[in-house]
Amino acid sequence: MHWHILGAGAIGCLWADFLTQAGQKVSLILRDQASLAQWPAGGRLEITEAEQPHHIHCQLETPDAEVPIRHLLVATKAYDTLSAVEAIQPRLHDDTEIVLLQNGMGQQEQLLERLGNVRLWAATTTAGAWLETRNKLHCVSRGDTHIGPLTDNTSALPSGWDRLDIPLHPGSDIQxxxxxxxxxxxxxxxxxxxxxxxxxxxxxxxxxxxxxxxxxxxxxxxxxxxxxxxxxxxxxxxxxxxxxxxxxxxxxxxxxxxxxxxxxxxxxxxxxxxxxxxxxxxxxxxxxxxxxxxxxxxxxxx
CATH class of the missing domain: 1.10.1040.10 (N-(1-d-carboxylethyl)-l-norvaline Dehydrogenase; domain 2)
Structure with missing residues (x-):
């Protein structure tokens, strides 16, 4: 299973770690070549949690890559949602799973209107993390994450999320x-x-x-x-x-x-x-x- 993550800020990088630890393949979609150049070769992401350091390796891509996207986590700023997803829209399929993990509201409805028939979830978290540098992440807390479907005929959890080692609460009342x-x-x-x-x-x-x-x-x-x-x-x-x-x-x-x-x-x-x-x-x-x-x-x- 291969998850692509839009938004390589603290939360995007934190979920890259969570998904990798759950056995998923992860790609970070960076804004452009200049953003990609800020990362070390091999996409090494260093994480410190409870003073215990470890690292993972993510694939790094720009929006114009040709790899199809079947599983997408959107962790951009809320106001960047539509433009960020539109930049990769040719890579999406009718059965692509999309999870929005962001602050704010309104962008969920806008994305549904723009994409039409998609499999969409919304999630909100109290997890805390901050970036010391572009690829050095400090996890403060795994918090609690609530997630629920925004579209009909969508399962309680996206593929592979049942393996995440975090306090995860699926439900139908995500609003x-x-x-x-x-x-x-x-x-x-x-x-x-x-x-x-x-x-x-x-x-x-x-x-x-x-x-x-x-x-x-x-x-x-x-x-x-x-x-x-x-x-x-x-x-x-x-x-x-x-x-x-x-x-x-x-x-x-x-x-x-x-x-x-x-x-x-x-x-x-x-x-x-x-x-x-x-x-x-x-x-x-x-x-x-x-x-x-x-x-x-x-x-x-x-």
């Missing part, structure tokens, strides 16, 4: 898990980017706490109207717990803003605001957060 991840991201990421702070610093100021609380209440209102039950406890309680548990972390949105990169705000708070508009629900706090991050983002990148 709820996508919304839960979205809700936490809405509550934390834009605020850390606007205040230029670590996650835990959101809980150290009464004004920030109140802003998070109000954003959470709006998210809950929209989710309830959409038929989604988020958490047994109020979202503000869950979001505060996550911010506390990841207190020393810098959110990915903050890192994107600091480095002048495009953020995933449109697929996170932007998606929430779109759903609110569709349901005729007022979400002024989240609209304000959306506009604030747009103002900090590179010109024209939406």
């Amino acid at each position: 709820t898990h996508l919304w839960r991840k979205l809700a936490i991201n809405c509550a934390i990421n834009p605020l850390t980017a606007l205040f230029d702070c670590r996650n835990g610093a959101l809980l150290e100021d009464s004004g920030r706490i109140e802003l998070m609380r109000n954003a959470c209440r709006e998210v809950e209102h929209v989710a309830t109207a959409a038929g989604i039950e988020l958490f047994p406890e109020p979202l503000e309680v869950r979001a505060a717990a996550v911010a506390r548990a990841t207190g020393e972390n810098f959110s990915s949105m903050l890192q994107d803003i600091r480095h002048g990169r495009r953020s995933e705000i449109e697929q996170i708070t932007g998606y929430l605001c779109q759903q609110a508009d569709r349901l005729n629900i007022e979400v002024p706090v989240n609209h304000s957060l959306l506009q604030g991050i747009r103002a900090l983002s590179p010109t024209g990148q939406r």
